Amino acid sequence: MNPLRRYELIMEMLLAANQVTVAELSERLEVTGKTIREDLAKLEEKGLLQRVHGGAVLAQADQLGILSTKNPVSRHAAEKAEVARLAVSLIEPNDIVALDGGTTTQEIARHLPNQPLTVVTNDVIIISELARKDQVRLVVPGGYRVRNMLTGTEAAQYIRRLNIRKAFLTATGVHPEYGYTIYTGEFHDIKRAWIDTAQSSYVVADHHKFGQGALFTFAKLTEVEAILTDSGISPETEALYRGAGVRLLINREKE
Helix, strand or coil: CCHHHHHHHHHHHHHHHCEEEHHHHHHHHCCCHHHHHHHHHHHHHCCCEEEECCEEEECCCCCCCCCCCCCCCCCCHHHHHHHHHHHHHCCCCCCEEEECCCHHHHHHHHHCCCCCEEEEECEHHHHHHHCCCCCEEEECCCCEEECCEEECHHHHHHHCCCCCCEEEECCCEEECCCEEEECCHHHHHHHHHHHHHCCEEEEECCHHHECCCCCEEEECHHHCCEEEECCCCCHHHHHHHHHCCCCEEECCCCC
8 A cells, every 4th residue: 555545544533533543443454553654754744643652532623524423613703704704795686606525615504594595415314405595506516425425436427417506615734835735545546636627616714724734735826716725814924925926805894
C-alpha cells in the first residue's frame, strides 16, 4: 500500500473515532508499528493530527466539515448562519443550484425559502431538510454513502451532464498555498464535478477555516467565483486572500 493511501485511511479512521492507536492502525493497514509512527509524524507535520502516547488524535476536531453528529452545526453556528444567509441572497427563484455536502451547506438548506428551485445535492441531511419543502425540486446524483454524503464515479459523471447555475461547495480548510482542501480523496471527483459543471461556483467557509489545510486539494483558490464567509474574518486575513486574487463576499450583518 502506498503512503498516500495509508495517510488517507489513517485520516478516515480518525474522522470516525477521533482517536486511534498505533496498534489499531498497524493491524488495519497491515504494516509495522514503526511505519505507522513515521506516518503519524508526517501527518502531524501537516497539522492534520496530534500524536499522543500510543496513537494520535485529530488536530482540528471542530473542522471536520463532512461529519454528521447529533448537532452538526453546533460549532461556530452563528458564523455558519451568516454564511448561509449570504449564500441564500445569491439564489433566485427558478435557479438550478448545487449544494455540496457539509455543515455549512446544510445550514443553507435550512435557510432556503420554500420557492420554485431545483437543488442538486449529495448530502443526505440536506435531502431530508429539503424533502419538506414542496416547491423545491430535489435532484440526487446517487452513488454510495460515505458518512452523510453520497459519492462515486457514476455520481460525478451524472453531475457533469447537468446545467447547474450556481454551486456552493464546502472545504475542510482554505489555505493560501494549498487552496481548498479536504481530508479524504473520495470526495475529490464530486467537488471537481460541481466546479467544472456550474456556471458559477462558490466556496462557503466560516472564518475559522482560513489558513487551515487538509490532506487533499480539490481546487486552487482562484478556481471559484468567490469565497463566502462571515463577518469574523480579520482585516489581515481578508487582505492576504484578496492579495492572492481571491474574490471574497463577506456577510457584514449579524442576526
